Amino acid sequence: xxxxxxxxxxxxxxxxxxxxxxxxxxxxxxxxxxxxxxxxxxxxxxxxxxxxxxxxxxxxxxxxxxxxxxxxxxxxxxxxxxxxxxxxxxxxxxxxxxxxxxxxxxxxxxxxxxxxxxxxxxxxxxxxxxxxxxxxxxxxxxxxxxxxxxxxxxxxxxxxxxxxxxxxxxxxxxxxxxxxxxxxxxxxxxxxxxxxxxxxxxxx
Amino acid sequence: xxxxxxxxxxxxxxxxxxxxxxxxxxxxxxxxxxxxxxxxxxxxxxxxxxxxxxxxxxxxxxxxxxxxxxxxxxxxxxxxxxxxxxxxxxxxxxxxxxxxxxxxxxxxxxxxxxxxxxxxxxxxxxxxxxxxxxxxxxxxxxxxxxxxxxxxxxxxxxxxxxxxxxxxxxxxxxxxxxxxxxxxxxxxxxxxxxxxxxxxxxxx
Amino acid sequence: xxxxxxxxxxxxxxxxxxxxxxxxxxxxxxxxxxxxxxxxxxxxxxxxxxxxxxxxxxxxxxxxxxxxxxxxxxxxxxxxxxxxxxxxxxxxxxxxxxxxxxxxxxxxxxxxxxxxxxxxxxxxxxxxxxxxxxxxxxxxxxxxxxxxxxxxxxxxxxxxxxxxxxxxxxxxxxxxxxxxxxxxxxxxxxxxxxxxxxxxxxxx
Amino acid sequence: xxxxxxxxxxxxxxxxxxxxxxxxxxxxxxxxxxxxxxxxxxxxxxxxxxxxxxxxxxxxxxxxxxxxxxxxxxxxxxxxxxxxxxxxxxxxxxxxxxxxxxxxxxxxxxxxxxxxxxxxxxxxxxxxxxxxxxxxxxxxxxxxxxxxxxxxxxxxxxxxxxxxxxxxxxxxxxxxxxxxxxxxxxxxxxxxxxxxxxxxxxxx
DNA sequence: TAATAAACGAGACGGTACGTCGAGTCTTAGG
DNA sequence: CCTAAGACTCGACGTACCGTCTCGTTTATTA
Numbered sequence: 049x050x051x052x053x054x055x056x057x058x059x060x061x062x063x064x065x066x067x068x069x070x071x072x073x074x075x076x077x078x079x080x081x082x083x084x085x086x087x088x089x090x091x092x093x094x095x096x097x098x099x100x101x102x103x104x105x106x107x108x109x110x111x112x113x114x115x116x117x118x119x120x121x122x123x124x125x126x127x128x129x130x131x132x133x134x135x136x137x138x139x140x141x142x143x144x145x146x147x148x149x150x151x152x153x154x155x156x157x158x159x160x161x162x163x164x165x166x167x168x169x170x171x172x173x174x175x176x177x178x179x180x181x182x183x184x185x186x187x188x189x190x191x192x193x194x195x196x197x198x199x200x201x202x203x204x205x206x207x208x209x210x211x212x213x214x215x216x217x218x219x220x221x222x223x224x225x226x227x228x229x230x231x232x233x234x235x236x237x238x239x240x241x242x243x244x245x246x247x248x249x250x251x252x
Numbered sequence: 253x254x255x256x257x258x259x260x261x262x263x264x265x266x267x268x269x270x271x272x273x274x275x276x277x278x279x280x281x282x283x284x285x286x287x288x289x290x291x292x293x294x295x296x297x298x299x300x301x302x303x304x305x306x307x308x309x310x311x312x313x314x315x316x317x318x319x320x321x322x323x324x325x326x327x328x329x330x331x332x333x334x335x336x337x338x339x340x341x342x343x344x345x346x347x348x349x350x351x352x353x354x355x356x357x358x359x360x361x362x363x364x365x366x367x368x369x370x371x372x373x374x375x376x377x378x379x380x381x382x383x384x385x386x387x388x389x390x391x392x393x394x395x396x397x398x399x400x401x402x403x404x405x406x407x408x409x410x411x412x413x414x415x416x417x418x419x420x421x422x423x424x425x426x427x428x429x430x431x432x433x434x435x436x437x438x439x440x441x442x443x444x445x446x447x448x449x450x451x452x453x454x455x456x
Numbered sequence: 457x458x459x460x461x462x463x464x465x466x467x468x469x470x471x472x473x474x475x476x477x478x479x480x481x482x483x484x485x486x487x488x489x490x491x492x493x494x495x496x497x498x499x500x501x502x503x504x505x506x507x508x509x510x511x512x513x514x515x516x517x518x519x520x521x522x523x524x525x526x527x528x529x530x531x532x533x534x535x536x537x538x539x540x541x542x543x544x545x546x547x548x549x550x551x552x553x554x555x556x557x558x559x560x561x562x563x564x565x566x567x568x569x570x571x572x573x574x575x576x577x578x579x580x581x582x583x584x585x586x587x588x589x590x591x592x593x594x595x596x597x598x599x600x601x602x603x604x605x606x607x608x609x610x611x612x613x614x615x616x617x618x619x620x621x622x623x624x625x626x627x628x629x630x631x632x633x634x635x636x637x638x639x640x641x642x643x644x645x646x647x648x649x650x651x652x653x654x655x656x657x658x659x660x
Numbered sequence: 661x662x663x664x665x666x667x668x669x670x671x672x673x674x675x676x677x678x679x680x681x682x683x684x685x686x687x688x689x690x691x692x693x694x695x696x697x698x699x700x701x702x703x704x705x706x707x708x709x710x711x712x713x714x715x716x717x718x719x720x721x722x723x724x725x726x727x728x729x730x731x732x733x734x735x736x737x738x739x740x741x742x743x744x745x746x747x748x749x750x751x752x753x754x755x756x757x758x759x760x761x762x763x764x765x766x767x768x769x770x771x772x773x774x775x776x777x778x779x780x781x782x783x784x785x786x787x788x789x790x791x792x793x794x795x796x797x798x799x800x801x802x803x804x805x806x807x808x809x810x811x812x813x814x815x816x817x818x819x820x821x822x823x824x825x826x827x828x829x830x831x832x833x834x835x836x837x838x839x840x841x842x843x844x845x846x847x848x849x850x851x852x853x854x855x856x857x858x859x860x861x862x863x864x
Numbered sequence: 865t866a867a868t869a870a871a872c873g874a875g876a877c878g879g880t881a882c883g884t885c886g887a888g889t890c891t892t893a894g895g
Numbered sequence: 896c897c898t899a900a901g902a903c904t905c906g907a908c909g910t911a912c913c914g915t916c917t918c919g920t921t922t923a924t925t926a
Contacts, residue, residue, distance in 0.1 A: 059876055059918065081383055085907060096878040101909065175379035178438045179285055188439055220432075227431040228424075234382045235392055263897060289886060300899040305888065467892070467902060489791055493881060504904040509883065583787035586846045587693055596847055628840075635839040636832075642790045643800055671871060671923075699912060708873045713914065865926100872921070882911075890903070895896105 055102050067093035068100060069114035073169055076111060081172035086110075108176045108183050115169045116190055122160075140202040146211045149202060154229070161233050174234060196222060259306050271297035272304060273318035277373055280315060285376035290314075312380045312387050319373045320394055326364075344406040350415050353406065358433070365437050378438060400426060463510050475501035476508060477522035481577055484519060489580035494518075516584045516591050523577045524598055530568075548610040554619050557610065562637070569641050582642060604630060667714050679705035680712060681726035685781055688723060693784035698722075720788045720795050727781045728802055734772070752814040758823050761814060766841070773845050786846060808834060 071092035075084040086107055090097045104110045123138055140153050160166050177184030196219075203218035212221075275296035279288040290311055294301045308314045327342055344357050364370050381388030400423075407422035416425075479500035483492040494515055498505045512518045531546055548561050568574050585592030604627075611626035620629075683704035687696040698719055702709045716722045735750055752765050772778050789796030808831075815830035824833075 053875095056875070059874095061877070064877075086909085087907060090878090094878080096876095096880095097909080098879090098911090099877065102876075171382050175382040178375050178379040178382075181440055184440050192439070223432040223435065224428055227435040228427040231427065231431040231434060235396070236385055236388050260896075265898070268898080290888085291886060294899090298899080300901085301888080302890085302900090303898065306897085464901070467900095469903070472903080494883085495881060498904095502904085504902095504906095505883080506885090506905090507903065510902080579790050583790040586783050586787040586790075589848055592848050600847070631840040631843065632836055635843040636835040638843060639835065639839040643786075643804070644793055644796050668870065671869095673871070673922090676872075697912060698914085702873090706873080708871095708875085709914080710874090710916090711872060714871080867924105867926075869924090870922090872919105874918085874920100875916100876918095877916070878914100880911105880913080883908105885906105885908075887905085887907105888903105889905105890901100892900085892902100893898100895898085 060103070061099070064093065064095050064099055065103070067095060068110065069117050071095075072110050072114045073118060073165075076172055077164065077168040080168065081111070081175075084111075108173070108180065111169055111176075112173060112183065112186060112190075115173060118166075118169075119191060122166075126156075138198070140198045142202060142205055144209070146202070146206045150199075150225075153199075154225075158229070171234070196226070199226070264307070265303075268297065268299050268303055269307070271299060272314065273321055275299075276314050276318045277322060277369075280376055281368065281372040284372065285315070285379070288315075312377070312384065315373055315380075316377060316387065316390060316394075319377060322370075322373075323395060342402070344402045346406060346409055348413070350406070350410045354403075354429075357403075358429075362433070375438070400430070403430070468511070469507070472501065472503050472507050473511070475503055476518060477525050479503075480518050480522045481526060481573075484580055485572065485576040488576065489519070489583075492519075516581070516588065519577055519584075520581060520591065520594060520598075523581060526574075526577075527599060534564075546606070548606045550610060550613055552617070554610070554614045558607075558633075561607075562633075566637070579642070604634070607634070672715070673711075676705070676707050676711055677715070679707060680722065681729055683707075684722050684726045685730060685777075688784055689776065689780040692780070693723070693787070696723075720785070720792065723781055723788075724785060724795065724798060724802075727785060730777075730781075731803060734778075738768075750810070752810045754814060754817055756821070758814070758818045762811075762837075765811075766837075770841070783846070808838070811838070 068089060071089045072084070075088055075092060079088075084107065086097060086100055089095075089107075089110065090100055100110060104113070126138065141149055143149055161170070173183070173187055177187040199222040200218045203212060203221060206212045207214055207216070207218070212218075272293060275293045276288070279292055279296060288311065290301060290304055293299075293311075293314065294304055304314065308317070345353055347353055365374070377387075377391055381391040403426040404422045407416060407425060410416045411418055411420070411422070416422075476497060479497045480492070483496055483500060487496075492515065494505060494508055497503075497515075497518065498508055508518060512521070534546065549557055551557055569578070581591070581595055585595040607630040608626045611620060611629060614620045615622055615624070615626070620626075680701060683701045684696065687700055687704060691700075696719065698709060698712055701707075701719075701722065702712055712722065716725070738750065753761055755761055773782070785795075785799055789799040811834040812830045815824060815833060818824045819826055819828070819830070824830075
């Protein structure tokens, strides 16, 4: 049994897609995720509802893609502020001073979490991902894991330089200072100042 | 100006409340939080919709109370399996061996997270709390913080016994091994075996 | 298998029903049957769509009932202009002069067909009834046949008085002068003046 | 101001037109007029929607043309069963016996009304024509009137032969026996047997 | 015989309405 | 006066078609 004949993506309207991304992100920021509706996104984007249903299967999917797109743009801008449009290949800097390097990146992360443009969709997706395993997996795979791999890479380099004990698994070590930060932020469980973000490193 | 006259809680039907708790928890487990509706809860509980709206202001509130009730019952059962109905006063045991004591409790926590009766509502509430600050605060205040304070108390005792460095803030220390566990579980980000739960302690 | 638990008609809102009748008739007259939508009726009546779907199964059904109601009111008004609200018991007058009596009634019929309040819904229902047998049957049974039976009764009386040949079936005889009139009107097939309406009688 | 440049009918695809006629008639017979859609016709005919919109302005127009085409074919077949494709020039036979001649033709008419291939589109068009004056006029002009003129012609011949009173208008006389038949059929108002069809003639 | 321009199939698009579901409010009857 | 029941208005859902608008791809003259 065929699945209703998949749409032809070569004829897809780029303009509509962009408008949908923008509308989705704006609405989530303005009125919250629950009150953001497919109809609302369509109306705001000046697009027929069917155009959304043709390409995405749920509100969460729309938002996920919109957010990935937003993140990609932000990453590019961060990596090459002068040349927008190229493939970002960001890496955590390696000045030789592990603590300073991590501090720098954690600060950038905190800044992003507190940026109102990111906060609402980020929370919404995180929440949705906790209840919807498929979305959760995509979220982790496409957004979270790539980010964490940067830390793993930097930590591995530090191990080779002898700056970190060789018996430590970098994947687990990084969770020790990333998770508490995420937790606090997600649960409004406390201020997520730069100082707190770095506490995880202090016991070193 | 009439203020809609708040309901008289002394005349409240205990039977209906219990039925609503049970229906809410059952539905969330069976069909998920999103598909659980107020109408569905009312129908399943054999109760009028108005009876729900009279005492709670949202689906999330119903579930939160139902879950608090469930947790209280479970805690009582754990503390005094012989005498159900009394006020629980659980504490983390203090055998003098901090690591062993923490292991014991972390194991119990993992067990609860994996118990299907707890998992669905727990996830649903956590997710909702990330997007709805008021609910998030209640969730933390009524469920999470009391639990964490047990750890704080035990850690402080350990400090007095000289088993933990005195310059460590117990509140922050415990987040180091609780948050990664929570994170993994919430994000389906990996197995949350007993072994993993204890990794946070290993580097000691 | 139950059919979704039928609604409780004792609790039905009379106000809504009236508003729906009025809105349906008004819209059909103003914009035509095709462009009259259930949403439009609901909006105009200040009523939720569900209230329409709860009590009727289609746009045609709504209009049929509305039109029956309108006709009943008109019949009452014609029969007892002084006492609105009573059960109409209209009859074709019997002055002894058959031709004069029929002329009188045919004129009234033509007047109704040309009354803009009646024309649009009447045409719409007639058209719908030709394509939808169930509706057609209801239309004939509830609106047309009662009307025709008045003629049958009067013709039978005329036969007893010796004013009409006894071997004629009144049911068929009346179709001879009613059908051509209906046809012309329905098909815009020619003017339906009083004169034409009476042609059917002339060959007598 | 551009006028959208009318299509060049010399380059029209005959194959597509035939396919559209066939699809339209088949769908109306199978699922009814309301559920017949332009998209459905296009899909069934293996044709782009635009090809329909290019040559017709509405579903009713397509069906009207398709039905005219069907009728023309049927008439040709009836007139010259041996030579399909020529211009039909049917006439009511004149054997000198008016009643017998009319009976013959009325029988043929009843047969056509009961032929399932004709019934559904015929009803649909009749219904549409009652609500849409333009279509109604075309319907009468292109299908109904030519048919009726045959009767007029034959009746006039009968008048010249002295078989019919000279003061009777043939146009009106024929409605006396055609309309009741049409009425009954359109309204499912009774059986339209051959006997009934001829009742109109009996009182002579 | 190639070019070229229209009709063609396909189907994405912005829309409107469908018929359904559930939210939250209000009314009725019963205990 | 709390309760079960459920009708009410409202708004969003996801689907079906509308009529318009590109896209290549035939097809059938015209250069």
